[in-house]
Amino acid sequence: MKTVFRYYKPYIWLIALILAFLFGQAMCELALPGYMSDIINNGIVKQDMDYIWKTGLIMLAVSAGTVLCSLAGSFLASRVSAKSSRDIRRALFRKVTAFSAAELEDFSTASLITRSTNDVQMVQQATVMILRLACFAPMMGIGAIVRALNTSVSLSWTVGLALLVIVCIMLMAFFLVLPKFKVLQSKLDRLNLIMKERLSGILVIRAFNTEKSEEERFDTANVELTKINVFVNRAMSFMMPSLMFVMNGVSILIIWAGAHLIESQDLMIGDMLAYLQYAMQVIMSFLFITMMFIMIPRAAVSAQRIGQVLDVEPTIEDSQKPQSLENHKGVVQFSNVSFAYPDAEEKTLENISFTAQPGKTTAIIGGTGSGKSTLISLIPRFYDVTEGEILLDGINIKDMTQHELRDQIGYVPQKGMLFSGTIATNLQYGKEDATAQEMLEAAETAQALDFISEKENGFDEEVSQGGTNVSGGQKQRLSIARALVKKPKIYIFDDSFSALDFKTDKALRDALKKKVGDSTIIIVAQRINTIIDADQILVMDEGKLAGIGSHEELMENCSVYKEIALSQLSEQELERGRK
Numbered sequence: 073m074k075t076v077f078r079y080y081k082p083y084i085w086l087i088a089l090i091l092a093f094l095f096g097q098a099m100c101e102l103a104l105p106g107y108m109s110d111i112i113n114n115g116i117v118k119q120d121m122d123y124i125w126k127t128g129l130i131m132l133a134v135s136a137g138t139v140l141c142s143l144a145g146s147f148l149a150s151r152v153s154a155k156s157s158r159d160i161r162r163a164l165f166r167k168v169t170a171f172s173a174a175e176l177e178d179f180s181t182a183s184l185i186t187r188s189t190n191d192v193q194m195v196q197q198a199t200v201m202i203l204r205l206a207c208f209a210p211m212m213g214i215g216a217i218v219r220a221l222n223t224s225v226s227l228s229w230t231v232g233l234a235l236l237v238i239v240c241i242m243l244m245a246f247f248l249v250l251p252k253f254k255v256l257q258s259k260l261d262r263l264n265l266i267m268k269e270r271l272s273g274i275l276v277i278r279a280f281n282t283e284k285s286e287e288e289r290f291d292t293a294n295v296e297l298t299k300i301n302v303f304v305n306r307a308m309s310f311m312m313p314s315l316m317f318v319m320n321g322v323s324i325l326i327i328w329a330g331a332h333l334i335e336s337q338d339l340m341i342g343d344m345l346a347y348l349q350y351a352m353q354v355i356m357s358f359l360f361i362t363m364m365f366i367m368i369p370r371a372a373v374s375a376q377r378i379g380q381v382l383d384v385e386p387t388i389e390d391s392q393k394p395q396s397l398e399n400h401k402g403v404v405q406f407s408n409v410s411f412a413y414p415d416a417e418e419k420t421l422e423n424i425s426f427t428a429q430p431g432k433t434t435a436i437i438g439g440t441g442s443g444k445s446t447l448i449s450l451i452p453r454f455y456d457v458t459e460g461e462i463l464l465d466g467i468n469i470k471d472m473t474q475h476e477l478r479d480q481i482g483y484v485p486q487k488g489m490l491f492s493g494t495i496a497t498n499l500q501y502g503k504e505d506a507t508a509q510e511m512l513e514a515a516e517t518a519q520a521l522d523f524i525s526e527k528e529n530g531f532d533e534e535v536s537q538g539g540t541n542v543s544g545g546q547k548q549r550l551s552i553a554r555a556l557v558k559k560p561k562i563y564i565f566d567d568s569f570s571a572l573d574f575k576t577d578k579a580l581r582d583a584l585k586k587k588v589g590d591s592t593i594i595i596v597a598q599r600i601n602t603i604i605d606a607d608q609i610l611v612m613d614e615g616k617l618a619g620i621g622s623h624e625e626l627m628e629n630c631s632v633y634k635e636i637a638l639s640q641l642s643e644q645e646l647e648r649g650r651k
C-alpha cells in the first residue's frame with residue numbers, strides 16, 4: 073500500500089486544489105436548501121415577488137458555483153488518477169524489466185499482466201472515487217447534520233433512524249463481499265494464465281486433440297470467476313434498491329412528522345422542505361462514505377498486489393562502485409563456478425573452471441539437462457553464480473554494470489525470439505543505428521540473405537508477433553544476424569544451430585569464423601558436427617565438467633565425449649568431419 077502511495081506525491085498540490093474545489097462545492101450545496109426555505113417562508117407565503125426574484129438569482133449563482141466546483145474537482149481528480157496510474161504502470165514495467173529470471177519465476181507472467189492492467193485500473197477507479205468523495209462526503213454530511221439540527225431538532229430522530237438502517241445494510245454487504253475481492257483477483261490471474269497457455273500452445277493442443285479438455289479447464293476457471301462476480305454484483309445490486317427504499321421511507325417520515333409540527337405551528341413549511349433536503353444530503357453522504365469503505369478495501373487488495381511487485385528487490389543488482397572494462401578483449405574465465413537454481417536442493421553446476429579466449433571457439437556439449445544452457449546463462453548474469461566467480465577481461469562480472477557487461481555480449485537464445493516489426497527493425501535491435509550495409513553483411517554471414525531476398529519487401533518484410541510467419545530455421549538465422557549486427561566482443565550461441573540443416577550449419581560456421589575476427593565464441597550444441605572443429609570443447613555431464621580439450625584430445629581421453637561422438641557419427645564421418 074505504502075509503495076503505491078508514493079506515486080501520488082508528485083500530485084500533492086493538485087490534490088490540495090481538488091479538496092479546495094470540493095469544499096466550495098459542499099458549501100454551495102449546503103447553502104441551497106436555506107435559500108429555498110427563505111423563498112417559501114418569506115417570499116411565497118408573504119407573496120413578496122421582489123424577495124423571490126432576488127433570492128432566486130442568488131440561488132442560481134450558488135448553483136452555478138456548485139456546478140463549476142464539481143466540474144473542476146472531477147476534471148482534476150480524473151487527471152490525477154490517470155497520471156498516477158500511468159506512473160504506476162511505468163514503474164511496474166521498469167521493475168519487471170529489471171527482474172532476473174529468478175524473480176520472473178516467482179510471479180507468473182499472467183499474474184504480472186493482470187497486476188499491470190486490471191489491478192492498476194482498480195486503483196485508478198478508486199483514486200477518482202476517493203478524490204471526489206473521501207473529503208466531500210464527510211464535509212457535506214457534517215454540514216448537513218448541523219444545518220438540519222439548526223432547522224428542526226424535533227425531526228432529527230428521522231435522520232438518526234435512516235442512518236442506523238443504512239449502516240446495518242452496508243455492514244452486511246461489507247462482511248459478505250469484502251473477502252471475495254481477493255479471491256476475485258486471483259481467479260482472474262488463473263483465467264489469464266490458462267488463456268495465455270492456450271493461445272501460445274494452440275497448435276500442440278490441436279495436434280494432441282486436447283481441445284475438449286483444454287476447454288473444460290478454461291470453462292472451470294471461467295465459471296469460478298463468474299460465480300464470484302455474480303455473487304459480488306448481486307450483493308452490490310441488492311444494496312441500491314434497499315438504500316433507495318430507506319431514502320423514500322425517510323422522506324415520507326419527515327413529511328408525516330413535519331406535517332404534524334406545521335399543524336401545531338412548531339415548524340414552517342419552508343423549513344420542513346429544507347430539512348427534507350438536508351436529510352437527503354446526510355443520507356447521500358453516508359452512502360458515499362460506506363460505498364468508499366467497500367471500494368477502498370477492493371482497491372487495497374489491488375494496491376497490495378502492485379506493491380508486492382514494486383517492493384521486490386532484484387537479486388541481480390549493479391555493484392555500488394562498478395568497475396569499467398579497460399581492455400575490451402573478451403576473455404571469459406570461469407573460476408570454480410557452482411550454481412544452484414533458487415529453491416533447488418541440488419547444484420545444477422559444480423566446480424566449473426575454464427577460459428574462453430578471444431578469436432577462439434569454445435563449444436559446450438553434453439546430454440540433455442547436463443547444465444549447458446545454465447552455464448552460459450551465467451555469463452550475461454541472467455542468474456548469479458552461487459560459488460566461485462566469472463571474470464570478463466580480469467574483472468568479476470558482478471563488479472561491472474549489467475549494461476556494460478551485456479553490451480559486450482551477442483546472445484542468441486535456444487528458442488529464436490523475434491519482435492513484431494520488420495526484419496530490419498529486428499536486426500536493428502542489436503544496434504539501433506545499424507546501416508543497410510551492416511544488416512546485409514550480418515544477414516549474409518547468418519545465411520539469412522537468401523530467404524530475405526526472396527521476400528517481397530526484403531528487409532522491410534513484416535515479421536508478425538513472436539516471428540510466427542518465419543520458419544524455425546529462419547528465425548534462428550535472423551536471431552544470429554541480430555547478434556552479428558551488434559558486433560560484440562563475445563558471442564554466445566545457445567544451441568542456435570539446431571534448426572539448421574547440416575549444409576547451412578557448416579556454411580554459417582565457416583562464414584562466422586571469417587567475420588567475427590577476434591571475438592570470443594561460445595557455442596552450446598547437441599550435434600557433434602557443429603562443434604567438431606572448435607578450439608576447445610567442454611563436455612558437460614550432470615552439471616560437472618567431464619572433459620575439456622579439442623575433438624582429438626577428447627576422443628582420446630574423455631569417455632563421455634567419445635560416447636556422444638560415436639552415437640552420432642561413424643568413425644569415418646568423424647575423420648571426415650575434421651576436414
Ligand SMILES: Nc1ncnc2c1ncn2[C@@H]1O[C@H](COP(=O)(O)OP(=O)(O)OP(=O)(O)O)[C@@H](O)[C@H]1O
Pocket residue numbers: 177413416420438439440441442443444445446447
Ligand atoms: N529455471 C529453472 N529452475 C530450476 N531448475 C532448472 C531451471 N532451468 C533448468 N533447470 C534444471 O537444470 C538442469 C540443467 O538444465 P539446462 O537447461 O541447463 O540443461 P541443458 O544441458 O541446456 O539441456 P538441453 O540440452 O536439453 O537444453 C536441468 O535438470 C533442469 O531441470
